[in-house]
Amino acid sequence: MIEDHATLLTPEEMADADAAAAASGIDSYGLMEKAGWAVAAAALRLYPQTCRFVVLCGPGNNGGDGYVAARALAEAGAGVQIFVLDVAFEPAGDAGIARRACPLPALPLSDLSLQEGDTIIDAVFGAGLARDVPTDLRAVIAAVEAFGLPVIAVDLPSGLCGRRGVPLGAAFNATHTVTFMARKPGHLLMPGRLLCGDVEVVDIGIPWRIVRSAGGALRVNQPSLWRHLLSKPDSGSHKYRRGHLAVFSGGASHTGAARLSAEAGLASGAGLVTVASPPDAMGVNAGHLTAVMLREVENASAIREWLASGKLSAFVLGPGFGVGAKARDFVLALDGHPLVLDADGITSFRDCPDPLFDAYRGETRLVLTPHEGEFARLFPDISEAWDLSKVDKAVAAARRSSAVVVYKGADTVIAAPDGRAAVNENAPPWLATAGSGDVLAGMIGALLANGMPAFEAAAAGVYLHGEAALRAGEGMTAEALVHAIRPLDVD
Incomplete structure (x- = not known):
């Protein structure tokens, strides 16, 4: 047996x-x-x-x-x-x-x-x-x-x-x-x-x-690794105890990805979710959001003011945000708060990763979610090392960045700076569709907002993402994926 x-x-x-x-x-x-x-x-x-x-x-x-x-x-x-x-x-x-x-x-x-x-x-x-x-x-x-x-x-x-x-x-x-x-x-x-x-x-x-x-420290990504750390609502629960997740939106013509992340975060158990929007996107975001809140955030100074006044637990930055200095400035303004950095957020640091890595030294609070191309942009030498397995590459990247690395694909690997790693196996092929990565970022962000440690939050998010895709079925869209998110029975 x-x-x-x-x-x-x-x-x-x-x-x-x-x-x-x-x-x-x-x-x-x-x-x-x-x-x-x-x-x-x-x-x-x-x-x-x-x-x-x-x-x-x-x-x-x-x-x-x-x-x-x-x-x-x-x-x-x-x-x-x-x-x-x-x-x-x-x-x-x-x-x-x-x-x-x-x-x-x-x-x-x-x-x-x-x-x-x-x-x-x-x-x-x-x-x-x-x-x-x-x-x-x-x-x-x-x-x-x-x-x-x-x-x-x-x-x-x-x-x-x-x-x-x-x-x-x-x-x-x-x-x-x-x-x-x-x-x-x-x-x-x-x-x-x-x-x-x-x-x-x-x-x-x-x-x-x-x-x-x-x-060693390598496992299959299964609930036995993180089930005990999942937040379970009880009679004393309220929205602030379940965490406040903030998702940064791109400009007026690039708002959908952030809303997908936000809706996934709300479905995954965050007590509150706010889309932080630039002024030109406030109208279009307001027209699509109901349970998700909206706040105007124009620059890094506005982020610092928000951090000083708000009860904020975790952030998602990258989906549809745009590549460039603004993304870098926003990340550094977060001052080491729990962050899921995805897509454009990752690519924004391809030529200057050290400020990102330095900002998150110490306690692991950063989760990077690169696909193959984004991984190669941020860690080109590790990506090109033919003698390393995908697990070896993910662990090397996690150690360099002081972040949990979710190296996405059909065989997604989740790796921590301390050498722990897990290989996911429950994702169906139809999960490779536009917007599914935005949904994953929001799911991991919600678990971070709930207070889960970064490695376990990332591993749980990846697994529950796969389960939602299986539930949604072949031919699903990212919107259908959000509606298929369910909590894991923690009993």
Whole structure:
């Protein structure tokens, strides 16, 4: 039974867990047996009509899992053939034991001739692969793809980097992946998520105290990470206890994005929401706002006066605001108050990020919500580092900026300056629509206004944003997304 579905282990952390399990006296070959039998069980359950299971075995422990699976399938009466990269190579350790225990011959990969009715069991390379796949395996990957054969990957599709989620030259496109104890970043990060198919996590008997000890600060973004910090209205609640969120509007022809953020903030639990509007946009904003309040804010001096007189909890700046010195001046006038900086607000600091970062040193009060292009503008050197995963990049950016970074995309990563990070997985494809980012900024802003710490507010906002999109359904607009926002049951 998997104890914690939010756990993610890098390949290095999983290797540490395996080593610690063996050092504690657990039979490592026994773990391999359980892994291989789990793969065989998945193969028989998913593809009972298979004419031949083609088991591709590599030189390491991933191949050992494959030999165990092949033996188990043969004992169940299935047709099985094993193919290896190098028939002369004798695996060491547990993989060697597994190969010797398997009565089936290991045939050279060059002898493989695919047939209709085959199911491929990919046990060549696991999550720890750090080099491009060899040429002969690339040819097999291409042939399997051309035939359209189902592939069950052991741990991770061969050729896929378990840390970065990117193909190393080429990778199998699996229909099902069986991994052990915990998922790896490569299962969630794009494009790896698309290459893994359905991911099945199997408990092979490593104690959870060992798994938790080996794990770092990376998690799957799930309510267990932040549910306990959500504000829950009670009989003593009033609007000021639930926080006052202010959203800055652009000029008269660019007001819609700010209103989306404001409405999302109100729907997400802020007690009060005010749109701070330039004079020329007051009329158009007033014509569209009801429960959201409106205040004229023309310059940085007006912000300082408002801060001195108002009960303001958090701010959103960027959606439709415009790029330039005004955005920078407004941000710096906020004097370190909790802020979600999005879109134009981020781009305004692309040539001079240090004043922004310096203004938010110390307690983490800034949330940056860049998409790929905005991230590259603000952190160009980090963005171009090919050897870093999206998680690594987000964490590096968070540390540099002293901010929580919400690195958006189908695999949104939320990272904190202290190294914590979470990968989101509940966002549907139709969330990629105009205005959805404005809605997200308002949702995170509301949670900041409620008093949630920045990392948890960002993670909760991203998750609830995905849930709202699932609720709204395919073809939704940003307006429909706002109407689909619901609180999470915190009981």
